[in-house]
Amino acid sequence: xxKAPYTQGSHEGLPAAAVQRLxxxxxxxxxxxxxxxxxxxxxxxxxxxxxxxxxxxxxGSSIYHIGIQIPGMFQNMELDVLTQAMYHARExxxxxxxxxxxxxxxxGIVGVRLIVNRQEWGENLAEFMAIGTAIKHRAGGNxxxxxxxxxxxxxxxxxxWTLLQTGYQPVALVxxxxxxxxxxxxxxxxxxxxxxxxxxxxxxxxxxxxRELSLSRMQAEAERDEAIGIVxxxxxxxxxxxxxxxxxxxxxxxxxxxxxPDHVVPAPQMVLPLT
Amino acid sequence: xSAGSLGLGYVAGLxxxxxxxxxxxISIGKVTTSGLDGREHAGLKDAVNMARELAFKRIRMExxxxxxSGVVAVxxxxxxLSEEVLEIRCAGTAVANPAAGLQTSEPFLSTLSVAEHWALxxxxxxxxxxxxxxxxxxQSLGYRSSNMKLLINSEHPDFTRGLATARNLAxxxxxxxxxxxKAQGVVGVxxxxxxxxxxxxxxxxxxxxxxxxxxxxxxASAHNVTPSVLIQ
Numbered sequence: 001x002x003k004a005p006y007t008q009g010s011h012e013g014l015p016a017a018a019v020q021r022l023x024x025x026x027x028x029x030x031x032x033x034x035x036x037x038x039x040x041x042x043x044x045x046x047x048x049x050x051x052x053x054x055x056x057x058x059x060g061s062s063i064y065h066i067g068i069q070i071p072g073m074f075q076n077m078e079l080d081v082l083t084q085a086m087y088h089a090r091e092x093x094x095x096x097x098x099x100x101x102x103x104x105x106x107x108g109i110v111g112v113r114l115i116v117n118r119q120e121w122g123e124n125l126a127e128f129m130a131i132g133t134a135i136k137h138r139a140g141g142n143x144x145x146x147x148x149x150x151x152x153x154x155x156x157x158x159x160x161w162t163l164l165q166t167g168y169q170p171v172a173l174v175x176x177x178x179x180x181x182x183x184x185x186x187x188x189x190x191x192x193x194x195x196x197x198x199x200x201x202x203x204x205x206x207x208x209x210x211r212e213l214s215l216s217r218m219q220a221e222a223e224r225d226e227a228i229g230i231v232x233x234x235x236x237x238x239x240x241x242x243x244x245x246x247x248x249x250x251x252x253x254x255x256x257x258x259x260x261p262d263h264v265v266p267a268p269q270m271v272l273p274l275t
Numbered sequence: 276x277s278a279g280s281l282g283l284g285y286v287a288g289l290x291x292x293x294x295x296x297x298x299x300x301i302s303i304g305k306v307t308t309s310g311l312d313g314r315e316h317a318g319l320k321d322a323v324n325m326a327r328e329l330a331f332k333r334i335r336m337e338x339x340x341x342x343x344s345g346v347v348a349v350x351x352x353x354x355x356l357s358e359e360v361l362e363i364r365c366a367g368t369a370v371a372n373p374a375a376g377l378q379t380s381e382p383f384l385s386t387l388s389v390a391e392h393w394a395l396x397x398x399x400x401x402x403x404x405x406x407x408x409x410x411x412x413x414q415s416l417g418y419r420s421s422n423m424k425l426l427i428n429s430e431h432p433d434f435t436r437g438l439a440t441a442r443n444l445a446x447x448x449x450x451x452x453x454x455x456x457k458a459q460g461v462v463g464v465x466x467x468x469x470x471x472x473x474x475x476x477x478x479x480x481x482x483x484x485x486x487x488x489x490x491x492x493x494x495a496s497a498h499n500v501t502p503s504v505l506i507q
Contacts, residue, residue, distance in 0.1 A: 013439075014439070015436065015439050015440050015443055017440070017443050017444075017447070018439065018443040018446075021443060021446065021447050021450065024450070025450065031454070032454070032457075032459075033459070034450060034453055034454065034458065034459065034460055034461070035459070035460035035461070036446075036449065036450070036453075036460060036461040036462075036464050036483075036485065037460070037461070037462055037463075037464060038463070038464040038465065038466065038485075039462070039463075040391070040463060041387060041391035041394045041395055041462060041463060042391070042394060044394075044395075044398075044462055044463075045394050045395075045397065045398060048398060054460075057446070057464050057466070057483075059442060059466070061435065061438055061439065061442075062430050062435050063430070063431040063434035063435045063438060063477075064428070064429070064430050064431060064435075065427075065428065065429050065430070065431050066428060067426055067427045067428040067429075068426050081427075081428060084428055085428040088428065089430065092430060096439075117470065125431060125434070127438070127470060129468075131466065
């Protein structure tokens with residue numbers, strides 16, 4: 001799983017009308033500049049305090065047809081067709097969101113959410129959506145990722161502010177996924193367990209493997225982006241309607257790097273809230 | 276309004292006067308459209324515009340009767356009462372600034388809370404108007420999609436394009452409304468999206484709700500506020 005190369009200024013995935021709207025938001029032609037943001041007012045304030053200007057709400061999406069892969073009943077295995085689909089569709093959505101941010105002239109996107117919608121409306125169809133607020137630093141500076149994408153982060157305004165205060169900057173929203181088929185237990189296995197407390201090794205092993213694959217893929221992305229670590233990392237578990245034995249482990253977090261090698265973390269202050 | 280926001284409202288010049296509301300129920304003229312590729316539900320678009328304008332006019336009227344300078348914490352709701360009847364309802368708290376004397380300009384409308392107004396004022400922004408961009412779009416299966424292979428992974432090109440178009444239309448309308456009141460931006464935007472499978476394809480309903488703000492105090496800056504981190 002690797003990302004397709006990214007060209008700054010490309011807007012392949014966007015409708016022409018969207019490109020025009022985004023350019024107008026920057027103040028092209030006779031239109032005055034206008035920003036939008038889905039940040040709360042407090043987040044808005046903190047993003048500005050940190051030296052950034054919110055430019056616009058940016059979104060990208062993909063409605064994706066997920067292929068079919070039929071695993072053996074008694075087999076623990078990764079369903080690579082499904083893994084590939086879940087990764088590729090999210091990447092398409094992310095790239096479109098990044099393209100929108102680039103048209104706005106942004107340095108990066110904060111508060112990114114990745115949403116998968118899978119409802120009764122589509123057999124094997126799912127909607128993947130990426131949404132966030134594009135921002136730009138008032139003084140300039142390089143906030144792009146090593147492969148020249150705008151930076152992305154799923155941190156909210158409060159966490160973003162705190163991260164910058166402590167001398168780190170977000171690089172990229174990194175993710176890894178693994179769709180795994182957990183084997184059904186055989187008849188003999190079930191028979192041996194009657195009336196006893198026993199670990200179900202094949203289940204444990206399956207969940208371990210799947211989580212491990214997902215996490216290592218997320219880490220590989222952070223390494224590729226030359227990050228020093230990932231904050232807010234988590235693993236989400238979902239079966240997206242595939243049935244009880246097929247699970248997706250989706251790891252996601254914000255890869256960070258140091259603003260300067262000699263940065264200082266300020267000492268925390270004690271606050272006693274009255275509420 | 277809580278005791279805390281009452282005190283903050285006093286500081287921020289937003290003293291509560293009472294609840295005001297505006298409602299409009301509209302019957303939708305042209306009900307459905309369908310096309311070979313994709314098409315907007317134009318009748319619904321017009322109905323939403325009409326209902327929004329009427330409901331806002333009514334809530335403003337109530338606010339003016341109370342001599343308010345604006346309405347905060349407005350709850351904006353849109354619902355279909357039936358296939359052909361649309362309701363838009365908004366209710367909020369009318370507020371006045373006792374320091375400013377008699378209000379002469381139109382009262383502002385805002386979805387934000389008193390605390391959020393105070394924070395915005397620190398940045399030099401004042402609320403102007405609630406903006407609501409809406410689009411309902413029908414997308415049919417195109418030629419490329421009907422030939423899709425069923426077993427492999429692939430993006431659905433027509434459905435994806437239809438959704439992007441619907442979203443862009445709704446988003447553009449949010450901007451147009453913000454530009455009409457000469458705002459500098461829209462804060463607290465809440466996107467909402469519903470996707471339904473219809474007989475010929477897909478149906479998307481996309482909306483964006485937010486509060487348009489304008490920059491009124493050039494001296495203000497975010498640096499007047501010292502954030503502190505609460506570790507819980």
